[in-house]
Amino acid sequence: xxGPSALDATPYDALxxxxxxxxxxxxxxxxxxxxVTRGRGIPxxxxxxxxxxxxxxxxxxxxxxxNREFLAALRxxxxxxxxxxxxxxxxxxxxxxxxxxxxxxxxDGVRRAICxxxxxxxxxxxxxxxxxxxxxxTQAAAGAGVQAPELQKLRHYFNHPxxxxxxxxxxxxxxxxxxxxxxSEARLLFVTHSIPTAMNDASGDPEHGGGAYERQHxxxxxxxxxxxxxxxxxxxxxxxxxxxxxxxxxxxxxxxxVNDRLEELKAExxxxxxxxxxxxVSDHMEVIYDLDTEATxxxxxxxxxxxxxxxxxxxPRFVATVRELVLERAAIExxxxxxxxxxxxxLGETGPMWNQCPVGCCRNQRGERPxxxxxxxx
Numbered sequence: 314x315x316g317p318s319a320l321d322a323t324p325y326d327a328l329x330x331x332x333x334x335x336x337x338x339x340x341x342x343x344x345x346x347x348x349v350t351r352g353r354g355i356p357x358x359x360x361x362x363x364x365x366x367x368x369x370x371x372x373x374x375x376x377x378x379x380n381r382e383f384l385a386a387l388r389x390x391x392x393x394x395x396x397x398x399x400x401x402x403x404x405x406x407x408x409x410x411x412x413x414x415x416x417x418x419x420x421d422g423v424r425r426a427i428c429x430x431x432x433x434x435x436x437x438x439x440x441x442x443x444x445x446x447x448x449x450x451t452q453a454a455a456g457a458g459v460q461a462p463e464l465q466k467l468r469h470y471f472n473h474p475x476x477x478x479x480x481x482x483x484x485x486x487x488x489x490x491x492x493x494x495x496x497s498e499a500r501l502l503f504v505t506h507s508i509p510t511a512m513n514d515a516s517g518d519p520e521h522g523g524g525a526y527e528r529q530h531x532x533x534x535x536x537x538x539x540x541x542x543x544x545x546x547x548x549x550x551x552x553x554x555x556x557x558x559x560x561x562x563x564x565x566x567x568x569x570x571v572n573d574r575l576e577e578l579k580a581e582x583x584x585x586x587x588x589x590x591x592x593x594v595s596d597h598m599e600v601i602y603d604l605d606t607e608a609t610x611x612x613x614x615x616x617x618x619x620x621x622x623x624x625x626x627x628x629p630r631f632v633a634t635v636r637e638l639v640l641e642r643a644a645i646e647x648x649x650x651x652x653x654x655x656x657x658x659x660l661g662e663t664g665p666m667w668n669q670c671p672v673g674c675c676r677n678q679r680g681e682r683p684x685x686x687x688x689x690x691x
Contacts, residue, residue, distance in 0.1 A: 322398045322643045327418060327426040328635070329464065330384060331411065331443055334404030335374025335598065341407070342367045345374075348406040352679075363559075366602045377407070379595040379626070380431070386627040390636055398639065401426070403450070405443065411450035415461040419454065425463045427642060428686065429635050431594050433471040435666075436508055436516040436526040440469070441675040444684035451685065466686035467638045469666040471529050472536070472659045475634030476625055480533075480591055481540040483622035487587045488545065490620050498584035499618075500550050501541070502571065503534040505592020506599055507555035510565040511678060519673040527553070527567065532661040533591055549587075556603035571604070572611045575619075585618035595626045642668060 336345040342364040343357070350360065367374060380402060387400055399421070403414030418426060428447065432439040447464055454461040470476050488496055508526060517525025530553050542548040554571045569577070571588070578586060588608060590600050604621055612619035625631040641657055644650040645668065657665035670687035683691045 320395045320397075320640070321647075322396060322427075322639055324646055325398065325425055325427045325465075325639065325643055327421075327423040327462065328387075328398055328400045328639060329414065329418070329426045329428045330380065330387070330400060330402040330431070331428050331447070332380050332402070332404050332431040333376060333597075334407030334410075335376040336367060336407065337373050337377055339368060339372025342372050345407050366598060369606070370598075370601065374598050375601060376595070376597055377404075379597075382627055383431075383595070383632070386629075386632045387635055390629070390632045394636060396636055396639075399423070405446045411446055412453035415450050415454045416457065416459050418462050419459045423462045425465075427639055428464055428466045429638070430466065433469060433476060433594060434505075434526055434529050434592065435469060435675055437512050437675045437677055438508060439506075439526070440670065441677060441684055441687075444670065444686050445677070445682050447685040448683045448691070464685050465642070465669075467635075467642060468657070468668050469529075470634055470638060471533055472661045472663055472665075473634050473638070474658055474660055475630040475637065476594075477533060477536055477540075477660050479625040479628040479631055480537050480589060480622065481544070483624070484537060484541050484587060484589050485544050487589075487620040487622040488541070488549075491585050491587070491618055495585035495618050497547050500552075500578060500583050500586050501534075501538060501589060502552060502554050502574065502586055503530065503537070503589045503591045504554055504556055504571055504604060505530050505590075507558040507566045507568070507570070509560065510567055513567055515676050515678060517674065518667075518671050519676070520671070525675075529663060530592060532663045534589075536661040537589065537591065556608070557599045571608050575608060575611050575615060575617060579615040579617050583617065585620075586612065587620050587622055589622040590624055593624050594631070595624050600624060 336342045343360050346360040346363060384402055391398055401414050401418055403409055403411035430443050451461040488499060491499055513526045514523045517523055534551055534553055538551045554569050554574045555567050556571050558566045588604050593600055645652045650656045654665055659665040672688045
């Protein structure tokens with residue numbers, strides 16, 4: 314796209330940044346975890362145990378500050394490129410809550426907004442649950458006598474060049490920081506949040522057999538590994554590992570855990586490891602605790618050289634991805650683009666993802682609930 318239409322976001326009159334949320338002071342920690350786990354019957358003492366991770370960092374999650382930084386970068390990017398579109402922010406689990414943000418948007422006259430979710434992949438917890446939360450927020454606004462804006466959601470962006478290329482550069486930089494005598498033999502461990510295997514099996518379009526969560530990560534890992542080889546001249550062995558497992562021990566979750574795999578790699582004679590947190594868009598608690606604290610301590614105990622690659626964060630290419638996705642979707646909605654792959658950049662084998670989640674996508678295994686931004690009937 315080029316010319317004035319490239320900066321035309323109609324029919325949308327706002328962008329809504331949708332995120333997870335996190336505590337901002339020690340007394341927020343347990344109430345926040347109660348929000349996250351509501352309905353799962355997790356005892357308070359277990360929540361207090363998990364909360365200790367936050368207390369190591371002053372009882373404050375980094376995610377809200379990262380969202381503020383990302384919002385500032387987005388607004389600067391939009392202004393620089395002449396895209397006149399207000400940006401709002403709402404969270405699933407902590408202030409600013411989605412319902413409050415929708416009320417604010419309605420008061421400002423917003424009628425139709427497009428949502429960017431700070432989770433790049435397909436699964437219940439990383440997609441459909443956000444869509445359920447959006448429905449709940451619109452209902453809460455209606456209960457307060459407010460007509461919430463119509464909401465749509467931008468496509469998954471795990472394979473968009475603006476997300477992938479920062480991960481490539483971060484991996485190259487992490488490799489370069491390893492001692493020269495082990496650098497060429499370093500193993501690349503791509504890390505994401507573990508989920509129950511049943512949730513993975515249900516992820517994505519049910520007509521294609523599910524399993525999208527794991528498959529999408531493997532696709533990105535292959536792309537990043539191949540691009541790193543183009544830059545460095547070395548094709549590193551790579552694999553996908555997981556962090557942040559929770560829940561009852563008898564329920565199967567995706568494995569291997571990153572710490573377990575580090576133990577195995579040391580026993581196998583691995584020379585060094587680079588952790589690439591490709592499952593996260595910024596340095597979430599899972600990154601600064603599970604990787605920078607736990608996994609780093611494991612590697613140090615084992616005497617295994619380890620570096621952690623940076624997340625996309627506020628890399629200008631990732632920030633620009635949001636603008637590009639907004640303009641892409643707006644042109645499709647106006648009928649000025651047909652939505653073919655040629656108009657929708659994506660790397661790897663998966664191809665560009667759908668604009669509207671198909672029926673039954675990433676189903677809720679605890680029971681069906683209404684969700685916006687999909688083809689399921691409400």
